[in-house]
Amino acid sequence: MKVSRPLSVKLPRYGVLFAAxxxxxxxxxxxxxxxxxxxxxxxxxxxxxxxxxxxxxxxADAGTMIVVPRRVRHEIADTRPTTLLLLCLTQEFLESDxxxxxxxxELSRAPARHLTLxxxxxxxxxxxxxxxxxxxxxxxxxxxVTARTLAAQILVQLARLPAAGPRDDARRRIAAVTRELxxxxxxxxxxxxxxxxxxxxRRRFSDLFRAxxxxxxxxxxxxxxxxxAARLLREGGHSITGVMFSCGxxxxxxxxxxxxxxxGAPPRTWAVQTSISRTSPKAD
Numbered sequence: 001m002k003v004s005r006p007l008s009v010k011l012p013r014y015g016v017l018f019a020a021x022x023x024x025x026x027x028x029x030x031x032x033x034x035x036x037x038x039x040x041x042x043x044x045x046x047x048x049x050x051x052x053x054x055x056x057x058x059x060a061d062a063g064t065m066i067v068v069p070r071r072v073r074h075e076i077a078d079t080r081p082t083t084l085l086l087l088c089l090t091q092e093f094l095e096s097d098x099x100x101x102x103x104x105x106e107l108s109r110a111p112a113r114h115l116t117l118x119x120x121x122x123x124x125x126x127x128x129x130x131x132x133x134x135x136x137x138x139x140x141x142x143x144x145v146t147a148r149t150l151a152a153q154i155l156v157q158l159a160r161l162p163a164a165g166p167r168d169d170a171r172r173r174i175a176a177v178t179r180e181l182x183x184x185x186x187x188x189x190x191x192x193x194x195x196x197x198x199x200x201x202r203r204r205f206s207d208l209f210r211a212x213x214x215x216x217x218x219x220x221x222x223x224x225x226x227x228x229a230a231r232l233l234r235e236g237g238h239s240i241t242g243v244m245f246s247c248g249x250x251x252x253x254x255x256x257x258x259x260x261x262x263x264g265a266p267p268r269t270w271a272v273q274t275s276i277s278r279t280s281p282k283a284d
Contacts, residue, residue: 009086011036014144015093016151018132019086023047023078031075037089037104039154040066041125045082049114050075058114063122065115065158067107085129087151100152106159115158120176120197128154173198174208178220185224186248191217225249226262233271240267 011017023045031052040049046061051074059079060066068074070091094100107115117125132150135143162175177198181189194217195205209217225247232243249255256266263270 009034009036009088011088011090012144014148015090015096016144016147017086017088018129018136018147018151019088020083020133021086022083023081025078025081027082028077029075031073033071033073034068034088035070037070037091037094038068039087039089039158040068040076041085041087041129042066043083043085043126045078046080047076047078047082047084050077051113056112058112060114063117063119065117065125067110067113067115069104069108085126087129087154089151093148093151096148097152100155103155103159107155115161117161118172118176119199120173120180121157121161123197124157124180125154128157170198170200170204170208171212173200174205174212178209178213181221182224185221185228186246189221189248222258226258229255229259229267230263230270233267234274236271236275243267 009017009019020043040060042060042062042064044062046059049058049060049066050056051072058064058066089104094104128150132147135146135150140146160179162179177194180197181194191202191206194209195202198205200208206217209220213220215223229243229247229249232238232246238246244250244252244255247255259267259270265273
């Protein structure tokens with residue numbers, strides 16, 4: 001249902017609220033200052049965000065995230081009918097983890113207090129929001145824990161975004177997919193998923209990825225997985241099956257072949273050899 005006035009916000013006891021607001025043509029929010037922090041994400045349409053005390057004015061269209069600290073006087077007025085996603089956060093939530101206040105301060109320092117998200121970043125943020133909205137509308141055990149976790153993940157993802165470059169161009173999307181791959185290489189990645197994430201054809205994505213990274217998408221994916229596998233084997237205490245699972249490999253033969261080609265020995269043999277070399281006394 002579309003609304004012509006702001007939502008009435010009441011945060012649950014766990015300090016996090018995800019909401020969505022679809023606006024009519026006449027939507028306008030008068031100047032206000034909330035007692036909670038919030039993120040405003042423009043899913044579609046266009047709005048103007050203003051802060052009176054800083055003479056700040058931002059025209060925000062789809063893919064823009066606006067950071068609004070608590071007690072900051074602000075107003076919004078749509079220039080086109082807009083759908084906003086809201087994430088409201090109490091100060092107590094931010095103080096519940098020692099890292100979160102620093103993450104929020106970093107976001108609050110964004111130029112003009114807004115971030116322009118690339119297409120891959122938008123996909124990640126929107127997926128987390130969808131999951132959180134599901135949790136908030138169903139009385140499930142652990143729903144509050146899930147909402148808090150998703151809120152923290154969104155804050156961290158936003159704080160890790162690089163400085164803004166050309167708006168959502170192909171190379172920026174390649175860089176965003178590359179960063180996402182480095183954090184989630186254990187997922188079920190393939191070229192089709194990566195290209196779709198960037199909004200490019202397979203061929204265009206492959207060419208740009210190789211130009212930007214010096215190797216193909218498949219080579220980079222295997223490199224990340226094998227490096228992590230070696231790290232886990234070097235630590236010890238992990239089974240080969242556990243290492244495979246942690247790195248995203250689903251086929252034993254494929255994992256052994258790739259590992260041996262890179263490290264010169266099967267995983268178990270390499271782990272033993274590495275352990276011996278670490279514990280052997282060095283000659284004077």
